[in-house]
Amino acid sequence: MKPSKVESSDPRLRNVHLRSIYREAEEYDVGPLLRKCITLSSLHNLLLGQDPFIPSWIAIDGDTKSPEFWIETLTEVSVRSNEYICAGAAPFHDLLEGRSQALCTSHALAHLRKNLNLDSQVNRTPNANGKRPRSDTNGPPLRSPQRTGSSPKSPEKPKLTLKKWLEICDGSRTIWKNIHAEWNQMIFVSKSAKIVSWDKLKGDWETQGLTLSLGYFTDITIKLARKCSSLIFELSKGRSSSNNTPPPSYIPLVRGLDDLWPAAKNTEFERCIQEVVHGNFRPQATAQLLGYILELARIIKGSTITVPRKSQQAELKKAEALCRRQxxxxxxxxxxxxxxxxxxxxxxxxxxxxxxxxxLDDERASVDMVSARLREAQAMCDERESALAAKEAFCADRENALAAKEASCAKRESASTVKEVSWAARNGTLAVKEASYEERHGTLAANEASYAERQRVLATKETSCTERRSRIEKAELGLRKKLETFEANQKLLLEGQRNANNGDDSHARDKAAMTKRETANMRREKNLTEREQRLDAQEKSLMSHRAWISQKGNAATDREKVCATKEAECRAREEALCEGQATVASERQELETQTSALRHNQALYQKAKEELKAREEVLCKGQATVASERQELETQRSALRDDEVLFQKAKEELKAREKTQHKERAAVVTERREVEVQKWALREDEVVYQKAKGELKAREEAQHQERAAIASERKRVDSQRSALKQDLTLHREGKKTMKANSEALAQERAAILCEQKNMAAAQKDFENKKSVLRAEQVAMSHNKQEVATAMKALESEKLSLGADLAALSREKEAAAAKKKALEIERLALGAEKVLYEKDKNEWKEKVRINLQQVQEMERSLSTW
The missing domain is CATH 1.20.5 (Single alpha-helices involved in coiled-coils or other helix-helix interfaces)
Structure with a gap:
């Protein structure tokens, strides 16, 4: 059916509003609208899960991006719609859907062919609205209205546009009559436009048909988009997504494809669906979405992706038609x-x-069956009683195990008391260490005092050296003066003969010089006595240093004893850990027994569940038979009205059967309740098992912590041993320094003796003073070296004392860590006690529940 041509000479189109909207409808390219409508209908069928979700007139193996595919598809639609119109003998209004489909498809085909022809030619200039001018296939275009201002009687500006009409068709119109009513409502804006009734639509179809069809298909596409969006929302409610894996597809047919439809393709497919459904899509999105749907159809059908030639397409279509007929x-x-x-x-x-x-005569047999079932139920009750007895025995075993646990807890408490005693002993050793540390501190103070005294002695020595230098200089001056006097005396002796009277004066001068010498000798004797006192003080300090070294050796022996006690404690801890592992193994065995009991209970539960399922199946079969019998009775009421007596008898029989079924249902309900009680008991047993599992994990973690504490204690003992070794090396170095100091003192004594001899020689011979002074200078240099060595020894002693202080601080930290470990152990013991009490209470509750179950079983047996 060709599209209608709008002629300006038609008297019905003298209105400028209608003429403009009809011209826009002629120039409007309806191809994208039809493509979207076809794609959305296929998508709607796919979302609903319909098996042939693609119409039969769409080629499955076609390329949706090529215009030839759409030309073939639209021609097929046009042919089918024309055949439907020609074959149907229905009135005009009943065939409006087919007529509008044929009109729109022919219009879209004309646009497609024109675009294909224009692609090979030069592109023409577009119109003012962006559309290309139509070719001769749809008739000549309308005459353009006269421009405003050319004459005083120019037509008014059109108020009705195709865009406005398509906006009115927003998916809320359900039938063609509503579309026509909305069209009349819109053209009522134009006062000169004449409203056409629904009955006269056949006569106005040539002019209004294309415009109304565009609105109708726009309404259909919007409806389909809304339905698809609502289906997508409902289908995507239950799916969950994660950061690593993409969510599964919300389309049921796509989920079963697995590897044939990968996740990347699925995300692109869903993105394309969102673009088409929500309207904000690319021009190629519709073709791409239909291509994905066709690919899905090919995968589901099981055919490979092949592109047949044009010569084979007709044969393929015929084969497909034959397959459909078959x-x-x-x-x-x-x-x-x-x-x-x-x-x-x-x-x-x-x-x-x-x-x-x-x-009905077989009811006795059914009664016998019921009695047999009752016997079976009695046997089941006996089995349950035996199971309850086994559970009671198991509870007794568990109580014995709990008693064993209490004994192990008592043992652990005794071990903790032993540990506390050992910690008290450790605290005593720490107190002894602190006393030794205080003694060391006192020795340090004494050493510092001795060092200060030495510094004072060195200062006095330096002052004495300076005094000696000054004295030597004075002596040299005196000697020079004496030489001068000696020369003067010689001159005087030579002149004494001449001057006898001057001899007495020289004699007096000699006497004064002798007195000066005697005073100098007295001073030297005083200095020697002071040196002797200093040597005595150094000997005393050496004696005190030796006593300090002996105390240090005693402290080292005490440390070795403490290390031995710590090793013994570590061994005791390892033995306690072995005992704890043994208790854990026993507890694991108990848990294994509990798991075996739980498995036995689960097996019983499964058996009861299977029996219930069998009974439910029997009841379902009975209900099905009852339903079929009711239907048969209803069908036979009309045919068997004369046999009312027999019908009443059958009805009574049915009522009796329903009563028996009600009884069986009540029995099934009671059995279900019993099974639910058993389920509840099993769940409680599983909870107890999980709690025991958690306790085992906690105990294993506590053991790991104890092992880590033992390893840390071993490391600390190793560090203490290394510190003791360092102390021994420092002690040996101190002995070496003592030997060096004693040698230095011997050298000092020898130097003092040499100085005494030199002083004696000086007293004897005044002429050897220079040599004595030089020897004294050498002795002073030796003394300086000795002072430097003494300073170095003091610094080494300071370093050793600092190391001792660091070791003491480490020992204090280790003691604090051990105290913390003891506190943690105490807390763990308290937690174990709490868990033990919880286990006790839980077992009591279990025993009470088991007793209740036994009582309920007895009650049920009594009711049976």
Whole structure:
């Protein structure tokens, strides 16, 4: 059916508003709208889960991006719609959907062919609205209205536009009559436009048909988009996504494809669906989405992706039509077979109904069956009683195990008391160490005092040296003066003969010089006595240093004893850990026994569940038979009105059966309740098992912590041993320094003796003073070296004392860490006690629940 041509000479189109909107409809490219409508309908079927979600007139192996595919598809739609219109003898208004489809498809085909022809030619200039001018296929374009201002009687500016009409068709119109009513409502804006009634639509179809069809298809596409969006929202409610893996597809048909439809393709497919459904899509999105849907159809159908030639397309279409016909025939045959089967089933039901009239005599057998079931239930109750007895024995074993746990806790408490005693002993050793540290501190103070005294002595020595230098200088001056006097005396002796009177004066001068010498000798004797006192003080300090070294050796021996006690404590801890591992192994065995009991309970639960399922299946079968019998009775009411007596008898039989079924249902309900009670007990047992598992994990973690504490204690003992070794090396170095100091003191004594001899020689011979002074200078240099060595020894002693202080601080930190470990152990023991009490209470509750179950079983047995 060709699109209608709008002529300006038509009297119905003298209105400028209608003429402009009809011209816009002629120039409007309806191809994208039809493509979207076709794609959304296929998507809607796919989301609903329909098996043939693609229409039969779409080629599955076509390329949706090529215009030839759309030309073939739209021609197929146009042919089908024309055949439907020609074949149908319905009135005009009943065939409006086919007519509008044929009109829009022919219009879209004309635009597609024109665009294909224009691609090979030079591109023409577009119109003012962005559309290309139509070719001769749709007739000549309308005459453009006269420009405003050319004459005083120019037509008014059109108020009705195609865009406005398409906006009115927003998916809320359901039928063609509503579309026509909205069209009349819109053209009522133009005062000169004449409203056309629904009955006169056939006469106005050539002019209004394309415009109304565009609105109708716009309304359909918007409806389909809304339906698809609502389906997507409902289907994507339950799916969950994670950071690493993409969420599964919300389309049921896509989920079963697995590797045939990868996750990357699925995300692109869903993105394309969102673009098309929500309207903000690319021009190629519709073709891409239909391509994905066709690919899905190919995958589901099982055919490979092949592109046949143009010559083979007709044969393929014929083969597809044959396949569809065969499928329809097979479906019809299957339907006939199903009908036959149903008829046979109805006959069998009639026979069964006749047999059921005789089944009343078999109620005695059913009573016997019920009694047998009661016996079986009694046997089950006996088995449950035996199981309860086993559970009681298990509870008794558990109580014995709890008693053993209490004994182990008592042992642990005794071990903790032993540990506390050992910690008290450790605290005593720490107190001894602190006393030794105070003694060391006192010795340090004494050493510092001795060092200060030495510094004072050195200062006095330096002052004495300076005094000696000054004295030597004075002596040299005196000697020079004496030489001068000696020369003067010689001159005087030579002149004494001449001057006898001057001899007395020289004699007096000699006497004064002798007195000066005697005073100098007295001073030297005083200095020697002071040196002797200093040597005595140095000897005393050496004696005190030796006593300090002996104290240090005693402290080292004490440390070795403490290390030995620590090693013994570590061994005791290792033994305690072995005992704890043994207790853990026993507890694991107990848990294994508990798990075996739980598995036994689960097996019993499974058996009861299977029995319940069998009974439920029997009840379902009975209900199905009752339903079939009711249906048969309803169908036979019309045919068997004369046999009312027999019908009433059958009705009474049915009522009796329903009563028996109600009784069986009550029995099933009671059994279900018992099974739920058993389920609850099993859940409680599982909770207890999980708690025991957590306790085991906690105990294993505590053991790991104890092992780590033992390893840390071993490391600390090793560090203490290394510190003791360092102390021994320092002690040996101190001995070496003592030997060096003693040698230095011997040298000093020798130097003092040499100085005494030199002083004696000086007293004897005044002439050897210079040599004595030089020897004294050498002795002073030796003394300086000795002072430097003494300073170095003091610095080394300071370093050793600092190391001792660091070792003492480390020992204090280790003692604090051990105290913390003891506190942690105490807390762990308290937590174990709390867990033990919880276990006790839980077992008591279990015993109470088991007793309640036994009582309920007894009650149920009494009711049976």
């Amino acid at each position: 499928a329809r025939q097979l479906k019809e045959e299957q339907m006939e077979k199903d009908i036959k089967k149903r008829e046979e089933l109805c006959r069998q039901a009639e026979e069964n109904f006749a047999r059921d009239t005789l089944a």
